[in-house]
Amino acid sequence: MSSPEEKTLILKSSDNEEFLVKESVAVQCITIKNLVEDGCDLDAIPLLNVDSKNLAWIIEFMEKYADSTSTDAEKKDFDTEFVKKPFNDVLGLILAANYLNFPALMDVMCDACANEMKLWSVEQVREKFHIQNDYTEEEEKAVRAENFWAFE
Amino acid sequence: MLPPDMISEILSRLPVKTLLRFRCVERTWCSIIDGQSFVQLHLHQSMTTNSYHSLILGSRKGLYSVDLDSIDKAQLIEPPVSSKGFDCISNSCNGLILVMSDPLVPPVLWNPFLRKYKILPDAAIEYPAPLLCLSKVFYGLGYDSRNNDYKVVRAVEFCSETSRAWVCSATEIYSLKLNSWNMVPVLSNMKGNCDKWDVHVHGALHTLMEDSSHVYSVKSFIIMAFSVENENHYAMMLPPNIETENVEMKLELLRGCLCLVCADNYDVNNIWVMKEYGVEESWTQLLSVGPPALFALTVLGKVMGSRQEKRKEKKIKRKKGFPFRGVKFVRLDEKKTLKFSVTTCEYMKSKAVVVNGLILPFVSEISGFQQMVKL
Numbered sequence: 001m002s003s004p005e006e007k008t009l010i011l012k013s014s015d016n017e018e019f020l021v022k023e024s025v026a027v028q029c030i031t032i033k034n035l036v037e038d039g040c041d042l043d044a045i046p047l048l049n050v051d052s053k054n055l056a057w058i059i060e061f062m063e064k065y066a067d068s069t070s071t072d073a074e075k076k077d078f079d080t081e082f083v084k085k086p087f088n089d090v091l092g093l094i095l096a097a098n099y100l101n102f103p104a105l106m107d108v109m110c111d112a113c114a115n116e117m118k119l120w121s122v123e124q125v126r127e128k129f130h131i132q133n134d135y136t137e138e139e140e141k142a143v144r145a146e147n148f149w150a151f152e
Numbered sequence: 153m154l155p156p157d158m159i160s161e162i163l164s165r166l167p168v169k170t171l172l173r174f175r176c177v178e179r180t181w182c183s184i185i186d187g188q189s190f191v192q193l194h195l196h197q198s199m200t201t202n203s204y205h206s207l208i209l210g211s212r213k214g215l216y217s218v219d220l221d222s223i224d225k226a227q228l229i230e231p232p233v234s235s236k237g238f239d240c241i242s243n244s245c246n247g248l249i250l251v252m253s254d255p256l257v258p259p260v261l262w263n264p265f266l267r268k269y270k271i272l273p274d275a276a277i278e279y280p281a282p283l284l285c286l287s288k289v290f291y292g293l294g295y296d297s298r299n300n301d302y303k304v305v306r307a308v309e310f311c312s313e314t315s316r317a318w319v320c321s322a323t324e325i326y327s328l329k330l331n332s333w334n335m336v337p338v339l340s341n342m343k344g345n346c347d348k349w350d351v352h353v354h355g356a357l358h359t360l361m362e363d364s365s366h367v368y369s370v371k372s373f374i375i376m377a378f379s380v381e382n383e384n385h386y387a388m389m390l391p392p393n394i395e396t397e398n399v400e401m402k403l404e405l406l407r408g409c410l411c412l413v414c415a416d417n418y419d420v421n422n423i424w425v426m427k428e429y430g431v432e433e434s435w436t437q438l439l440s441v442g443p444p445a446l447f448a449l450t451v452l453g454k455v456m457g458s459r460q461e462k463r464k465e466k467k468i469k470r471k472k473g474f475p476f477r478g479v480k481f482v483r484l485d486e487k488k489t490l491k492f493s494v495t496t497c498e499y500m501k502s503k504a505v506v507v508n509g510l511i512l513p514f515v516s517e518i519s520g521f522q523q524m525v526k527l
Contacts (some may be wrong), residue, residue: 114166
């Protein structure tokens with residue numbers, strides 16, 4: 001049971017779902033921490049750029065990391081499982097972690113993203129990141145030629 | 153989709169080779185990767201997570217790069233300016249090295265991971281008139297964090313015919329930003345008794361030197377430092393009361409700290425780390441291992457596992473004597489000082505690269521973080 005002084009916050013996702021989170025856990029997100037310190041007295045904190053799917057995951061992550069009984073090894077195992085998500089969701093979590101200013105989550109998600117990307121071809125990167133190639137054929141050839149050895 | 157600073161954050165965790173490929177993804181990615189602030193972000197990321205740390209080995213067969221994340225493979229790399237021979241390399245600074253051939257010819261600044269180099273302009277120092285006397289040129293490569301500038305220190309010393317003492321003729325410093333040499337009023341005091349500066353850390357170049365001010369018969373040594381930021385010399389003490397007689401000593405860099413590696417008569421290797429720079433009381437004995445003697449040690453610190461794990465393992469490279477066949481990596485665990493596991497690094501079977509005039513009579517190695525700084 002939480003102690004009487006233990007404050008609980010209500011976090012509201014962009015699609016209007018409400019989540020109850022202990023203040024001590026939620027302040028791992030510096031955006032939320034700043035709101036609390038500035039004396040925000042709203043009933044629920046609206047997180048306009050985070051939908052319920054992402055918020056649920058973020059809360060799961062926050063609670064694991066706020067738990068003082070979990071060891072480093074346990075956190076590492078948790079991270080390994082946590083990042084096993086479709087790539088689009090990985091990108092979504094990175095955006096959400098940035099919006100909420102949650103460094104630990106940013107770190108874990110960016111590492112996971114980089115790890116997946118390492119061996120991708122240029123075409124795969126464009127596909128997964130939904131990027132339109134804005135080079136002309138000649139320009140791309142020229143850029144490739146600048147460091148041709150990297151493609152071997 | 154993703155804003156540029158998110159992309160930078162992700163890209164900063166990728167190795168240099170991958171980044172060079174991803175310049176082709178689209179123009180924004182290319183300008184991010186080529187950007188000056190990205191170079192620093194990437195290097196900072198590598199250093200704090202101790203990733204993409206590589207070793208470059210030089211031998212008669214050529215130059216090889218070994219990724220410390222997967223130490224069983226060595227890749228052949230081409231030296232810069234392959235038409236020149238070179239026989240000496242400087243200390244490494246953030247993965248950059250200086251390659252010297254002839255004392256009278258300007259050295260080449262080289263980023264082996266980007267495979268880019270820059271031939272430095274002619275130095276300003278003139279040799280003292282008599283080329284008949286012995287002379288030595290010392291080079292050191294450093295980084296001035298205040299100005300975000302890489303600097304090369306060049307000191308010329310000659311042995312006076314009359315006094316038979318080593319006299320420094322002049323010191324000059326090259327700035328990569330300004331692409332020019334400038335004389336410095338400070339004289340180095342290498343005193344001809346060492347080859348070059350060994351380690352760059354905290355904006356200064358360091359080397360071991362005999363302490364000539366010591367009046368007792370027992371030789372003693374000190375660390376001489378030259379700050380590239382402040383352009384001044386200062387001395388630092390070795391760990392107190394250590395045995396220096398008949399002991400082979402070497403200065404190294406271990407996870408950003410100055411490190412002293414000693415191998416004594418009984419083939420015992422001692423490794424000391426100066427945990428707090430400049431604080432002599434912070435010299436801590438890290439390991440005492442052996443026999444066998446791990447001669448010509450290069451200490452490479454690596455944290456195994458994720459950042460959150462505190463357990464550290466030090467990898468120490470042991471070289472087999474000539475003929476140079478391979479390199480053995482010896483992993484030493486801080487806690488179990490007498491246990492070590494050995495991994496042999498095999499040379500990748502790639503076609504032999506013939507390089508004209510490549511003279512590397514000795515095995516040299518540098519270790520550094522792969523980084524993006526352009527020359």
